[in-house]
Amino acid sequence: MRRQIVLxxxxxxxxxxxxxxxxxRARADCTFxxxxxxxxxxxxxxxxxMDPIVMAALAAGELATMEELTRQIGxxxxxxxxxxxxxxxxxxxxxxxxxxVLVVVFSTDTPVGLVRLFVRRAIERLSPLADRFExxxxxxxxxxxxxxSAALSDELDKAFGGI
Amino acid sequence: xxxxxxxxxLNLKIVYYGPAVSGxxxxxxxIYAKVDPRIRSEMVSLKTRGDRTLYFDFLQLxxxxxxxxxxxxNLYTVPGQxxxxxxxxxxxxxxxxxxxxxxxxxHRLEENVESMWEMRExxxxxxFDPDGVPLVLQCNKRDLPDIVPTSLLHDxxxxxxxxxxxxxxxQGVGVFETLKAxxxxxxxxxxQHL
Numbered sequence: 001m002r003r004q005i006v007l008x009x010x011x012x013x014x015x016x017x018x019x020x021x022x023x024x025r026a027r028a029d030c031t032f033x034x035x036x037x038x039x040x041x042x043x044x045x046x047x048x049x050m051d052p053i054v055m056a057a058l059a060a061g062e063l064a065t066m067e068e069l070t071r072q073i074g075x076x077x078x079x080x081x082x083x084x085x086x087x088x089x090x091x092x093x094x095x096x097x098x099x100x101v102l103v104v105v106f107s108t109d110t111p112v113g114l115v116r117l118f119v120r121r122a123i124e125r126l127s128p129l130a131d132r133f134e135x136x137x138x139x140x141x142x143x144x145x146x147x148x149s150a151a152l153s154d155e156l157d158k159a160f161g162g163i
Numbered sequence: 164x165x166x167x168x169x170x171x172x173l174n175l176k177i178v179y180y181g182p183a184v185s186g187x188x189x190x191x192x193x194i195y196a197k198v199d200p201r202i203r204s205e206m207v208s209l210k211t212r213g214d215r216t217l218y219f220d221f222l223q224l225x226x227x228x229x230x231x232x233x234x235x236x237n238l239y240t241v242p243g244q245x246x247x248x249x250x251x252x253x254x255x256x257x258x259x260x261x262x263x264x265x266x267x268x269x270h271r272l273e274e275n276v277e278s279m280w281e282m283r284e285x286x287x288x289x290x291f292d293p294d295g296v297p298l299v300l301q302c303n304k305r306d307l308p309d310i311v312p313t314s315l316l317h318d319x320x321x322x323x324x325x326x327x328x329x330x331x332x333x334q335g336v337g338v339f340e341t342l343k344a345x346x347x348x349x350x351x352x353x354x355q356h357l
Contacts, residue, residue, distance in 0.1 A: 005165045012169035037257030039165045039174040039237065053204050057221045057237065061209075064253045065218075144230075149350050151229045156346060159202060159226055160339045 005137050007041065011129055018125050019044045022104065026118040029089065030105040033126075034060060035133075036098060047089065047105055059093045059101050067095075081119075085112065092116070096123050099130035164259050164353055166232065173232040175349055176239065176257055177342075180282050181264035182274040183215075183243030186303040186332040190264065191222050191238055193335045194342065198224060216242040219254045236346060243278070252285040260297040260349040262341055264332070265320065267302045267310040272319060279320045297348035300327045301341045306334070 015033055023031040023044045032043035032052050038060030043052050062082060084091040085108070092104040092115055102122065106115055165174040179187040188208065195206040202225050209218035220240040225233060241251040255261075263282070265275045283293040300322055302313045317327055326344050330337025 007165070007167045007169070009168055012167065016169070035165060035257075037165075037176055039176070039235075041167060042170070051205055053223050053235075053237075054207050054221060057223075057239075058207065061218060061253065064256065065250075068249060068253060144350065144353050148230050149347065149354060152226075152234060152350055153343075153347060155226045155229050155234070156343050159198065159224070160343065 005035070005133075007133070008136070011132055012042065014129055015042050015126070016044075018122050022118055022122040026104060026106060026115045027110045028104045028106040028115065030103075032056065032103050033096075034101045034103070036060060036063075036095075036101060038101065041100070045105075050105070055103060056101065059103050062093060063095045063101055083112065090115075092119060094119060094123060096126045097130040099133050100126060102126065164349070171228070171232055173229075173234045174237060175234070175259045175346070176237045177260045177262065177345055177349070178255055178258045179238065179240040179262045179264055180251070180255075180278070181241075181243060182266060182271065182278040183245070185243060185264045185266040185271070185275075185278075186301075186330070187240040187243060187264045188216055188220050189303075189332040190262070190301075190330075190338050190341070191220050191240055193332060193338045194224070194238070195222055197335065197339075202226065215244060216240055217247070218242065218250055236342075238342075248281060248285075251281070252288065255282075255285050255289055258286075258291075258296065260299075260345045262299050262301055262345050263320070263322075264301045264303050265316055267304045267313075267316065268307055269309045269311050272311055272316070275316065276319055297345060297352050298322070298325050299341055299345045299348065300325050301330050301332075301337060302327060303330045303332050303337075305329045305336070306331045 019031045019033060019042055029047050030045035033041045034056035038057040040052055040056045081094040088108060090106055090108055094102040096102050104115055104119060179190055181187055204223040207221045211217045222238045224236045239254050241254045286293040302316050313327055313329060328337045328341045332338055
C-alpha cells in the first residue's frame with residue numbers, strides 16, 4: 001500500500017554516488033533510479049530527446065508486466081532484468097529487490113558484459129538502501145505543513161487558471 | 164506520495180479509471196493540449212492497432228515550487244476494455260488518488276458499476292482500503308442524449324461523500340476542475356496525518 005515516502009538526504013547522497021560511479025565504470029550514457037511505481041529518484045547523464053520521466057514510467061510498467069508474467073507460469077521471483085540491444089544504444093532495466101528500478105542506457109560500443117558486471121555491483125550497494133526505503137514506506141510520516149494545501153491550490157490556479 | 168528532499172520534489176500518482184471509452188484518455192489529451200508545454204512531459208500512449216489503450220497513457224505535470232517543493236503529478240489511465248483487467252491492476256500499484264471516469268449514457272450504467280466493483284477489488288488485492296483512497300467521480304459525456312442523472316450514477320456506484328464533476332472531456336468541460344479536485348484531496352489526506 002502507498003503511503004507518504006520521504007527519501008532521507010543520506011540515502012539520496014548514496015544513491016547519487018552509486019549512479020555516478022556506475023555511469024563512469026560501465027561507460028554508460030545515462031543511469032537512473034526510480035521507485036517501483038516509476039517515480040524518478042535520481043539521474044546521471046542523459047541522451048538527447050530522452051525523457052527520463054517517461055522512461056521511468058515505462059520501465060516500471062515493463063518490470064511489473066514481467067513480474068506478472070512470471071507469476072502466471074508459477075514463478076514467484078521478481079522479473080529481475082530486461083535487456084534491449086539496439087543499433088546505436090542499448091537499454092538495461094533491473095528490478096532492485098522489488099523496491100527500485102535501475103535503468104542504464106549505453107552505447108552499443110560498450111560491451112554488455114561490462115555493463116552487467118557493474119550493474120551487479122551497483123545492485124549489491126543499492127540493496128541495503130532498498131531495505132531502508134521499505135522501512136521508510138512503512139513509517140508513514142507526514143511532512144507537509146498545514147499551509148501547503150493553500151499554497152498548492154494557488155499554484156494550480158496559476159497553472160490551470162487561464163484555461 | 165514520494166518526496167525527494169535532495170531534488171526538492173513531491174511526486175503524486177493519479178490514475179484515471181473507468182469502463183471502456185468513457186473518456187479517460189481524452190482527459191489526458193485535453194490536459195496535454197492545453198497546459199503550458201514547459202510544465203508537462205510528452206504524453207505516452209501505449210495503444211492497440213485499433214487506437215485503444217493497451218497498457219496505459221502517461222503524462223507528467225510539474226508546477227513551480229510550493230513551500231520549497233516542486234510538485235509533480237504523474238497522471239496515468241488504465242485500459243478500459245474488460246479483457247485487460249490484469250493490466251488495470253498493475254497500473255493501480257502505488258496510486259495516491261483516483262479519478263473514476265464514468266460514462267453517463269443510460270446503456271453504459273451497468274458497465275460503470277462493474278468497473279467500480281473491479282477497481283475496489285483490485286485495490287483490495289493490492290493492500291489498499293478502497294474507502295481510504297482519495298477518489299473523485301467524473302460523470303462524462305454530459306452533452307449526449309439519454310444520460311442518467313449524476314445523482315443516480317453517484318448512488319449506483321455507492322459513492323457517499325465522493326466529489327462529483329460533470330464533464331464533456333472532449334470539449335474540456337470539467338477536465339481541470341476534476342484534476343484540481345483530486346490533487347487537493349490527495350494533499351488534504353496527506354495532511355490529515357499531521
